[in-house]
Amino acid sequence: MQYKVPLNKRIFDITITSILLLILLPLFLLVALAIRLESKGKVFYFQPRVGMNYDIFPFFKFRSMYADADKRVEELKDQSQYGGKSETKKYQTSFSGDIENLRVSDEGLMDESVFLEESQQEVENSFFKVKNDPRITKVGRFIRKTSIDELPQLINVLRGEMSLVGNRPLPLYEAEKITEDRFIERFMAPAGITGYWQVTDRGKDDVSGVSRKMKDVFYAQKRSFLFDLWILFKTPLAAIQSENV
Template sequence: MTTKSFVPVVSFKPDLRSAKATRIQRGLAIRLWRVVTLISLDITALISAWSLAIIYGTPLNSPWTQKPSFIILTLVLVIGMIATKGLYKAGIQRRNYPGLVKAITLSQVLLLFIAFLYEPNHYVSRSTFLIFWLSSLLFICIDRYLFDVTTKLLRQKGAIRHPIFLITEKEDKENHIRIIEKENCYTIQGIADSSCLDLCNRESTFEYLRQQGIVEAFVSWSAIKNRLYVCWNFHTAGITLRILPTDSEVRHPKSIFWMIGEVPCMTIPAPIITGSDFWVKRCFDLCCSVILLLLLFPIYVLIAILIKLDSPGPVFFRQERIGLHSRKFKIWKFRTMVTNAEKLQATLEAKNEIKDGVLFKMKDDPRITRVGKFLRRYSLDELPQLFNVFLGEMSLVGPRPLPMRDVEKFKTKHFIRQEVLPGITGLWQVSGRSDIDNFEDAVKLDLAYIENWSVWLDLKILLQTVNVVLHKTGAY
């Protein structure tokens, strides 16, 4: 096995998912301007259509034509239906005229339904309704067309374009430039090959992107296929990532499909506020650790008494583990083994049940005490790690921090798990715990967690952890 010697990292680096600074999503102002302008045009079109219908339709004494509240309801319903169908989004969505016809027609049907329930005899005349419906379709389609024509003219003069950066291989460069320029809404401010995403160049690359005010980055699949975790660097920089076309069926879990002209492009959108989701995670960890430490204090005392009565030695076991960016820290646990357990491990290595030998696991480990066996079965030995969570050395959810003995056997590809804050529980623990007998399978679960991470995934894993612990699944 190819191994990599462990080198402790002294300089501080943040979690892969945390932003260096909290900032609003790049390019958000232009997107908001587009949405506000379209909504304003649609409201103007609807008011014009309603006025036309009232003038030329058959008069009928009705609160719908006399009270402003009913006109506002009409506007809200139609605009809401258009928004629900995603017709205020950029690109081909706002030019989806069949979609506009369906949305407007459906909203008119809903208006009829609401009018029937509210006052079945006093809506508007049939001619007024038909004029409003047809003129709404006509005016909104016209305002969308005029908006597009104006936007294209402005972009031809270099206005309202998104500054982008292209990362691609030399053989794909011309083709990718052609695809981007065909869309006629981007300004390519720089081009680089995949080496700019290598670990040694990554920091300077993202510093350059920040300085240039890059809104979106286009990256070829060949440049990113072995670096999917780099997507977090774009995410925390507030830069929308667009992965250029590929024949591969592999798809990043956080991506959506976006059309660049007629070409499908895998897109990972930037958050509205960069780093906000990670700070929610940290605040949640801090609050939960404080509350749980206070609530569980009587249980801590009881477990401490049982450990003291069961075997000689300290109540707590503190072991050096490797945490975020390979920094060493002391993990807290209730002692579940005899006091010289670490020295005895060398004599038990031949009985290791992990196939590749990176981790050490034994189902019937002779070093475990009687009380220790009970504590491990219900994962009660892990409770003191709430102190590590409070101190910011760990999170409630994340890849498990491993002893130096295990990390010294890592291959280079394994070190990606050290880019995020370690946790008390994680995807590995709720997907088999000790029953997983191959470290590569555990790493795959850690990588899946890193790529898919969200606050909701953390909550889901915490709930699954409770179920796993109660059923003692894979615990020993």
């Protein structure tokens, strides 16, 4: 089943986005100049992201990292806020007694408690975010802290790939790990510049990957025009964050 953005939401998106782009044009030019003066590379950063109905589209942002940032993900993966390496798996090759306490995995038989622990760790690792990320430039830290780096996504909204309010579009390596039925509903909602998770938990360093996904699911189930207006009203305060994440 293909989910569609309601007509009133789409009209609202186009109207507000067009006005904002005209107002913000001078700021766009200043930020572009600052980025180019500090580091070589393109002003805009384009990354494939997954939105509503699992559609993939080019996601626009002001570049806030050095040019080789993507190549350093594996190097920094253990420092991810949402989880690092999992503990050694405790598989069993034989068993006796109650088989209801065992689960079957690709690598053999596993005690159910260990299986559940490993499943939880996999969920946590599906989001990658590093505190005080060394890949971020000085200008990048400022535009991230003020959320200015997100402004080019207004172009995505005009193109119909995103909405002003929705769930964050995910990088491919994160989206492909969301396979559980309880989380898949997040893709029923449009990708958004701001959303329920951003206005409630953004900047907190103790938010789990599970909590974030469940809030995405909650928005997908409860979304309405009034709910969107409430999120937009809360967004300016949430945009200024103190954590370097």
